[in-house]
Amino acid sequence: MxxxxxxxxxxxxxxxxxxxxxxxxxxxxxxxxxxxxxxxxxxxxxxxxxxxxxxxxxxxxxxxxxxxxxxxxxxxxxxxxxxxxxxxxxxxxxxxxxxxxxxxxxxxxxxxxxxxxxxxxxxxxxxxxxxxxxxxxxxxxxxxxxxxxxxxxxxxxxxxxxxxxxxxxxxxxxxxxxxxxxxxxEMKQLSHLHVPKEAANFVTVFRFEQYERKGIMPLLEAIAKLIANYPDIKLDIYGCGPESKMKIVQDKISALSIGKHVTIKGRIDNKELQEKLTEYSAFLLPSQNESFGMVFVEALFSGLPILYHANTGIDGYLEGIDAAVKVYNQNTDELVEKVEALILQHDLFNARINRALGTNLLDIFExxxxxxxxxxxxxxxxxxxxxxx
The missing domain is CATH 3.40.50.2000 (Glycogen Phosphorylase B;)
Structure with missing residues (x-):
């Protein structure tokens, strides 16, 4: 045929x-x-x-x-x-x-x-x-x-x-x-997961030319607000794109004085991504207008709870998989609330993602x-x- x-x-x-x-x-x-x-x-x-x-x-x-x-x-x-x-x-x-x-x-x-x-x-x-x-x-x-x-x-x-x-x-x-x-x-679900000790050690991955719809600016503002209560909070940003766009994001980091907490790591090879993701506690990306969002699946396969946006991307696939938090807009206050939930309930979300991996709940993505x-x-x-x- x-x-x-x-x-x-x-x-x-x-x-x-x-x-x-x-x-x-x-x-x-x-x-x-x-x-x-x-x-x-x-x-x-x-x-x-x-x-x-x-x-x-x-x-x-x-x-x-x-x-x-x-x-x-x-x-x-x-x-x-x-x-x-x-x-x-x-x-x-x-x-x-x-x-x-x-x-x-x-x-x-x-x-x-x-x-x-x-x-x-x-x-x-x-x-x-x-x-x-x-x-x-x-x-x-x-x-x-x-x-x-x-x-x-x-x-x-x-x-x-x-x-x-x-x-x-x-x-x-x-x-x-x-x-x-x-x-x-293309990734495989990990069976033996490293559990990070730091509950507020976050990661995100995106193309910098799409930084606006990815919700990065309000996410950075949320991180800045959370620092007062969580001084050890970290966010590493992986991805590539035009230098002009990367500079816009870096300038925002500098303007918020969060350079000690947020680091632009730059491009990462997809073959190395899964191993790197296991070092973090959760994946954050309040992206709008996504058709699917493969990076969310890659994060889940790597044992990370995720923060994602409602009515876009992976939404609708996670019924019965309670290893995620969902935001309904890119409002900074809502992002603060949901990121804080990932910190305060770190052990619970870790247990949930391990259960999802261990009970074939994520097999639909294999x-x-x-x-x-x-x-x-x-x-x-x-x-x-x-x-x-």
Missing amino acids: NVLHVHSDYPDGRNSLSTPAVKLLLDATSGITHTVFVIHRTPWPWQVKVIQNNARLYSIYYWGLPFGLALTLSLFLARRLLLNLIQKHSINYQLVHGHKLAIDGTLGATLAKRAKVPYFLSVRGGTDVRILRHKLLLRRRWKRVLEEAEHIFWVSAWAQIPITQLLKSSVNNDTDKSSLLPNLC KRTVVSHYQCLIDDLNLECPNVK
């Missing part, structure tokens, strides 16, 4: 901010051929083009304006570009997978309809929810894309409620038609679990549809 993927965030070497999650998943499957259309929006008509990276990977630059302006026209032109590409290269496919609802999924649904094949749909909350909220006239179309999918993967578990409400769809009630599909984590679920759905489709090979 050849599965045609339409994805705007696939690592084709042309977008430094793309994530490897989908590539890791596809590479881990067996007996399946994957052809990937990586779509890039450009506002400049003369930059519209198709680049064939190899026999199974194409980078497609389609015309589109920022902020979703003239989105209907943009989708029409992108669809025509993709259909011409398929015809020119005689690409045959038996299943389509669109990896976001609003753009990738809409285009994927069209390609599936033209070839008279089924399609899978992934829903990632950050971009999808934002677009759906602002484009009222396209909601009927997106509802059809959602409801006609062979299977819906909720990568953002929290997005099920807002998206089905916005589209007035009951598809969320059909458990056979939809399931959770977390981004694939690579083998994610790959097996995805592979089985495709294999089952193969059996149900004799013409799909």
Whole structure:
């Protein structure tokens, strides 16, 4: 079987901010051929083009304006570009997978309809929810894309409620038609954990160009307030990014006079990350507008309780896993309260994360679990549809 993927965030070497999650998943499957259309929006008509990276990977630059302006026209032109590409290269496919609802999924649904094949749909909350909220006239179309999918993967578990409400769809009630599909984590759950002695020894990891939506500034202000009662509090910051952005964060640290408590550690190799994380007591990142947030899973796998933001990122996956605290905004006072809870209840949260690791509560994030679920759905489709090979 050849599965045609339409994805705007696939690592084709042309977008430094793309994530490897989908590539890791596809590479881990067996007996399946994957052809990937990586779509890039450009506002400049003369930059519209198709680049064939190899026999199974194409980078497609389609015309589109920022902020979703003239989105209907943009989708029409992108669809025509993709259909011409398929015809020119005689690409045959038996299943389509669109990896976001609003753009990738809409285009994927069209390609599936033209070839008279089924399609899978992934829903990632950050971009999808934002677009759906602002484009009222396209909601009927997106509802059809959602409801006609062979299977819906909720990568953002929290997005099920807002998206089905916005589209007035009951598809969320059909458990056979939809399931959770977390981004694939390459880390393994640790079985023997080092328990730090310091209850207020915190860590965070993020790209500095995204420092605003990551909630770093209010988090630094919260740390500054907590110093009076917890003079030994520490926060180490790992990550890379433009020097100008790193300087903004460092200037904030200096302005708050918390340089003895907060340290920018800089870039860390992902192979070293898990070992380093075990040195800390908890992971803090009140990030907004996250589709998933793999770093939260990496922290949990390393035995760290986490602080995260509601209705974004990993929210919705942690039912029954009580090794986390949730904030509902990036308000400094709320952050102070929740970080202090991690300090005062350090032993309790340590016991909870160890129990989660020891009782398979985190297995949903394991690579083998994610790959097996995805592979089985495709294999089952193969059996149900004799013409799909």
